[in-house]
Amino acid sequence: MSLGVRVGIGYDSHRFVEGHGVLLGGVLIPAAVRCTGHSDADAVCHALTDALLGGAGLGDIGEMFPDTGAENKDRDSLEMLRLAVARIRAAGWVPAQADLTVIAETPKIGPHRPAIRERLAETIGVAPSEVMVKGKTNERMGWVGRGEGIAVIAVATLVRSEG
Numbered sequence: 209m210s211l212g213v214r215v216g217i218g219y220d221s222h223r224f225v226e227g228h229g230v231l232l233g234g235v236l237i238p239a240a241v242r243c244t245g246h247s248d249a250d251a252v253c254h255a256l257t258d259a260l261l262g263g264a265g266l267g268d269i270g271e272m273f274p275d276t277g278a279e280n281k282d283r284d285s286l287e288m289l290r291l292a293v294a295r296i297r298a299a300g301w302v303p304a305q306a307d308l309t310v311i312a313e314t315p316k317i318g319p320h321r322p323a324i325r326e327r328l329a330e331t332i333g334v335a336p337s338e339v340m341v342k343g344k345t346n347e348r349m350g351w352v353g354r355g356e357g358i359a360v361i362a363v364a365t366l367v368r369s370e371g
């Protein structure tokens with residue numbers, strides 16, 4: 209029996225290097241660091257993409273956008289999220305809601321929360337009220353605590369599309 213509702217979880221992390229801002233959910237947050245990665249290294253988009261693909265039972269971001277692919281080098285992660293949502297919709301599922309936690313000592317997420325919520329919501333096709341983004345430090349413990357990078361956890365709900 210299928211419930212008509214699915215929940216997916218996603219996780220992503222990226223290493224910090226010296227730079228001028230951290231891209232999260234398509235919003236560039238001013239900082240003395242940036243994230244490195246094969247694509248544009250937007251950990252918020254990557255975690256949310258994985259949560260949505262997982263909930264739909266459609267694998268993961270690494271399968272859909274291999275980091276060995278030249279076409280994915282420096283790729284816009286909002287575009288990858290948009291393409292993942294198109295695939296999810298084609299499989300009969302619609303994103304309903306998402307909740308994310310960003311774990312990093314810096315930068316602070318709070319001031320940028322409305323912009324990130326709006327950008328993500330627009331990309332996955334829900335109202336901004338249906339996307340939440342929360343910032344946490346790691347209390348200076350471990351690699352996150354030493355400021356070596358950023359981690360993001362995302363949960364997303366999908367509902368079966370009608371017809």
Ligand code: MG
Binds near residue numbers: 220221245249250254
């Ligand atoms: Mg990533």
